[in-house]
Amino acid sequence: MMKWRQAAAAAFQFLSRFxxxxxxxxxxxxxxxxxKFYPLVGAVIGLVVWAGATGFSYLLPALPAAVLTLILWIGLTGGLHLDGWMDTADGVLSYRSREQMLDIMKDSRVGAMGVLACVLLLMLKLSLIYSLLIDGLDYSGLLLLPLIWSRWFMVHAIASWPMARGKEGLAGGNFNGLGRGQVWATFLIATVLSGVAASIIPLIYMDSSSWTVALFGLITLPLATWAAGTWMAKKLNATLGGLTGDTYGALNELLEVVALLMLVLLHNHM
Incomplete structure (x- = not known):
């Protein structure tokens, strides 16, 4: 198998349940x-979620359709990033020393803070999906963007902030020393995929306003993802002395919600 095919297969095996x-x-x-294939994994997951949301909305009222869409979304990732979100919440919200926080995050058991963080996150994500479905998926092509750019930011975070555990752990042992060239290659792939996703809107509606919506979403969603991710990554880095595999998953979950929030704002005000 060619190297690029091996790399793509590894990305899909690691980040999804395809x-x-x-x-x-x-x-x-x-x-x-x-x-470099992480945004592609996000785009494929987003495409399946979009198709599922469209089908569920056709058959069911908006609320059960949104619940099934969220279940499909989580199922396609195997809850990988949610696990990181919960572990990070357990550690960081314990307000212990740095070493104790990292030990808590390594524990396979989930604590009260992790459960609360998970419930609140899923409630917010469900409400945002519902807000998109209640009036129809007018800007449905942009639904792929949260999944594309949240996964790009994970790559950016791996290369931009130190590993909290050095070369220990899954992240430190396998991603340590990631070069900026990989980040830029990932950014290029994310940009191309986003352009294709955003072009779905004007192709469907064929009017000048749809081009405005597509362009605005193509600019604002990645910028919001980068800004929110940078802020959170700096906070985590200051607290933990670096990032871990769990925090990358937590960043992904946070940024999906941030981008969904931007998509809802776009849907309501454009």
Whole structure:
């Protein structure tokens, strides 16, 4: 199998529950090569979620359709990023020393803060999905953007902030030393995928205002993702002395919600 195909397969196997039938020899080099395909994984998950939301909305009222859409969304990721969100909440919200926070995050058990953080996050995400479905998926092509750019930011975070545990753990052992070239390659892929997703709107509606909506979403969603992600990553870095695999998952969850919020604002005011 060619190297790029191995890297793409590794990205899909690691970040999703799509049945990728590939036997890979996982190594730090393969993990680092695979990150450029993270936005593609997000785009494919987003495409399936979009198709599911469209089908559910056709068959059911908006609220049960939104619940099923969220279940599908979580199922396609296997809850990988939610696990990181809960572990990060347990550690950071314990207000212990840095070492104790990192130990709490390594514990496989979920504490009260993790449960609360998960419930609140899912409530917010559900309400945002519902807000998009209640009036119809007018800007449905942009639904892919939250999943694309949240995964791009994970790559950016890996390369931009130190590892809290050094070379220990899944993140430190496999992604340590990720180069800026990989980040820029990932950014290019995310930009191309976003352009394709945003172009769905004017292709469907064929009017001048739809081009405005597409362009505005194409600019504001990535910028909001970058700004919110940078703020949170700096906070986590200051608290933990670096980032971990759990915090990358937490960042992904946070940024999906931020981008969904921007999409709802766009939907309501454009």
């Amino acid at each position: 049945p990728v039938n590939a036997h890979l020899d996982y190594s730090p080099a393969l993990f680092r090569q695979s990150v």
